[in-house]
Amino acid sequence: MMSNSYLSHNTIVSAYGFDSANAIHQISNEVSGLQLTEDPTILPQPFFSSRVSGEALEEKYDLLNPQERHTRLEKMLLVSLSKTISASNMELTDRVGLLISTTKGNIDVLEQKSPFPEERAYLSALGATIQRHFGFQNQAIVLSNACVSGVLAIAVAKRYISEGRFDHVFVVGGDLVTQFILSGFNAFQALSDTPCRPYCKTRSGINIGEVAASVLVTNDTSNLVAESVKVLGEASCNDANHISGPSRTGEGLFRSATNALHQAHLQADEIDYISAHGTATLFNDEMEAIAFNRAGLQETPLNSLKGYFGHTLGASGLLETIIGMHSLHQNTLFASKGFQELGVSRPLNIIERTTKKPIKTFLKTASGFGGCNTAAIFQKVGD
Missing domain, CATH: 3.40.47.10 (Thiolase/Chalcone synthase)
Structure with a gap:
């Protein structure tokens, strides 16, 4: 079992x-x-x-x-x-x-x-x-x-x-x-x-x-602690696009996100917010926008925490997952620091101001050199 x-x-x-x-x-x-x-x-x-x-x-x-x-x-x-x-x-x-x-x-x-x-x-x-x-x-x-x-x-x-x-x-x-x-x-x-x-x-x-x-x-x-979460689903996919450049179609991230949703038995509209990778580079941000739109997540509130910590490389996904745990516990969507006007070709629902809102689930994504992509879905434990 x-x-x-x-x-x-x-x-x-x-x-x-x-x-x-x-x-x-x-x-x-x-x-x-x-x-x-x-x-x-x-x-x-x-x-x-x-x-x-x-x-x-x-x-x-x-x-x-x-x-x-x-x-x-x-x-x-x-x-x-x-x-x-x-x-x-x-x-x-x-x-x-x-x-x-x-x-x-x-x-x-x-x-x-x-x-x-x-x-x-x-x-x-x-x-x-x-x-x-x-x-x-x-x-x-x-x-x-x-x-x-x-x-x-x-x-x-x-x-x-x-x-x-x-x-x-x-x-x-x-x-x-x-x-x-x-x-x-x-x-x-x-x-x-x-x-x-x-x-x-x-x-x-x-x-x-x-x-x-x-x-x-x-x-x-x-x-468990007050901010504990349950891991509902996770998936990884390497699209092998380029040694450093992300896929132009967002294929690996799209597959990771949709496979994680499938494992979690959730639909895209059941995700309350996305803690995205968001490095602020032209190609990464564009790739994510394409992937999230393909996955039907373009209306889901989304932030990047890089404006607070910078890109912390192999620690970033763990760090940002912990922030997500506290975000669910506090029923708070944290602002995507530095954002003013959308600069990608597809619509995204960027969190512009820190906002109180009942939230229960979040999707954490990460993408990296060599075409690697990972997604995980977490759910609040208790009230």
Whole structure:
């Protein structure tokens, strides 16, 4: 018999602070975490980004009494996951799994100033480090599938639980603002020199952000929090369109969304809002508009959270799912920061102002390099 999966305890480490409540409070007030950053060691010109306070991170990290040295990303992941595990009061038995989602992991250790050996950049080393610190009995599983990694990790956790492999899975994800990441997007001429404006006619590109986020996925309804949600359906599709360019027809995202709806036994008009990928690049936003129209979701209220956090790569889907959990709990549609005038060829119902409204379900989508796409549908638990 397959078990249901629920998302419960959660922690966001971001420019807003070191818990989910701080982030939700700032988003509710439409306060962006993006700031003009001047750091010529990682990019010659000033750029907008959202970054975790280094000094505050060290203070939180020191409280963990670490027995070995850790990279900046590892510190962020440890601080986030430590709080989630502690709040859940979960014993880490062999029925508890660990999934880590990231796009580039410890990529910064490959920079000349790093005191860590190059081997620390291996994703397997990252997984082993997090597993060892907390004493998980099962080997950490690292999911690195471009920018869908965070949503995909939740989907994989749900599948492990439904198959009976685990009863509970901790999912933690993170990525950094680094020289490698910024130089890559700059080479694409995709970086914006202003705060990003997803789906807006005046948008000019992407901002990069960094976060660590964690959540407990569980089949135990007795260990849920107020903002808990049930995973109704999920699906992934790779349309293999291009190494970096999204499909012109939105094929992969369309199939992911419609397959997730089918698994959830829902129609498009039963989705209360969409937490979309929305990177504020011309091709991504256009592709999403086409896919959502093909799926009959053009009238569903939709936001992108990139105007608050920037694009946090492999952590973005996990981060934005946690925001969605709180959105359902508060019966609040959060504004898509920066949006002014629709700048895609198909109609979309962009949330322009933070609005109170009874909501029960949401669709989270993500798309990434290589043609990968993932969608997941969540439902509020209780009233």
